[in-house]
Amino acid sequence: QSALTQPPSASGSPGQSVTISCTGTSSDVGTYDYVSWYQQHPGKAPKLMIYEVNKRPSGVPDRFSGSKSGNTASLTVSGLQAEDEADYYCTSYAGSSYVFGSGTKVTVL
Amino acid sequence: QVQLVQSGSEVKDPGASVKVSCKASGYTFTSYAINWVRQAPGHGLEWVGWIATNTGNPTYAQAFTGRFVFSLDSSISTAFLQISSLKAEDTAIYYCVRDSAAWFWGQGTLVTVSS
Numbered sequence: 431q432s433a434l435t436q437p438p439s440a441s442g443s444p445g446q447s448v449t450i451s452c453t454g455t456s457s458d459v460g461t462y463d464y465v466s467w468y469q470q471h472p473g474k475a476p477k478l479m480i481y482e483v484n485k486r487p488s489g490v491p492d493r494f495s496g497s498k499s500g501n502t503a504s505l506t507v508s509g510l511q512a513e514d515e516a517d518y519y520c521t522s523y524a525g526s527s528y529v530f531g532s533g534t535k536v537t538v539l
Numbered sequence: 540q541v542q543l544v545q546s547g548s549e550v551k552d553p554g555a556s557v558k559v560s561c562k563a564s565g566y567t568f569t570s571y572a573i574n575w576v577r578q579a580p581g582h583g584l585e586w587v588g589w590i591a592t593n594t595g596n597p598t599y600a601q602a603f604t605g606r607f608v609f610s611l612d613s614s615i616s617t618a619f620l621q622i623s624s625l626k627a628e629d630t631a632i633y634y635c636v637r638d639s640a641a642w643f644w645g646q647g648t649l650v651t652v653s654s
Contacts, residue, residue, distance in 0.1 A: 431601065433583075466642065468584070475634065476584065481641040519584050526598060528574065533583040 434459065434520055434531035441537040442510045450534045452503040452520035460501040464523035467496055467505045471516045479518075480505060512538050541565040543635055543645035550651045556623045559648045561635030568616035569593045572638040575609065575620050578647075579631040589638060590618060625652045 435453040442448040452459065452467075459465055465483045468476035478487050480496035483503060493508045503522070507514050515538045520531035546560040561573065575587040588599035590609040597609040610619045622629055630652045637643040 464640075475644055475647055478641055478644075485641075487641055517583075521584070521586070527600060528586040528589075530576075530584045530586055 431458075431524055431527055431529045434522060434529055436518075436520060436531040436534045438532070439535045439537065441539055442507075443539045444510055444512065446510050447506060447508045448510060448536060449504050449506045450518055450520075450536070452505070452522075452531045454501050454503075454522055454524075454529070456501060458522040458524035458529055459498065459503050462523045462525070463498070465496070465498060465503040466521050467494075467503075468519045468521070469514075469516045470519065476519065507536070510538050514538060541637065541643050543637060543643060545633075545635060545645040545648045548649040548651070550653065551625050552654055553625055553627060553652055555625050555652075556621060557625060557650055558619055558621045559633050559635075559650065561618045561620070561645050563616045563618070563637070566637075568613060573609075573618040574636040574638050574642070575607075576634040576636055576644075577603075577631045578634070579628070582631075587620070587633070592618070622650070625650075627652050 440448045463483050467480040469479050470476045479494050483498045484496040495506045518534045542564045544562045549557050569592045572589045572591050574589040577585045587603045590597045606623050608621045632647040634647045635645040
């Protein structure tokens with residue numbers, strides 16, 4: 431099972447939006463609506479931001495939104511804030527297994 | 540409230556074995572599978588595999604077959620990850636994660652393999 435493809439980096443100024451893509455295959459992202467997104471600050475455990483493509487856990491700001499089209503899922507962070515600077519990982523169910531994305535470092539300029 | 544509490548950091552010699560525990564509370568242990576996720580220093584997240592807590596049936600990712608073994612002690616709501624014949628490249632944080640629509644993570648256990 432190959433890792434899902436994410437851009438290594440993304441950036442935006444405070445207040446702007448940034449969108450991170452997560453490209454898989456018809457065996458994972460394209461078939462299952464079990465795509466999640468995690469935020470990870472240095473030295474911290476991953477924090478769930480989006481699950482089941484577009485659902486936000488309690489406590490996650492509505493600036494974070496998820497979507498999916500075909501084999502590609504996306505995470506959009508609107509109204510970027512300094513604290514959004516972190517690594518972001520997607521993951522997808524792949525039929526009796528899971529696969530993670532390669533990770534994207536988001537920089538707030 | 541749901542909690543997954545993992546055992547503490549370990550430092551092991553190459554060739555040794557290590558067993559990481561993950562104690563669940565706040566829910567019915569056998570209702571959700573447990574995933575294991577690895578993060579090596581400076582690297583991304585990797586899915587190691589999962590174990591069905593109602594049957595004990597394990598599934599391993601391709602890269603983690605052979606030296607990685609999952610087990611359970613349901614009487615104490617605890618899952619275990621044992622790694623044998625440790626190598627330097629096994630140095631990583633290992634997380635246990637409750638498998639549900641919204642994954643719930645343990646705090647992670649750092650395993651350091653160094654002579």
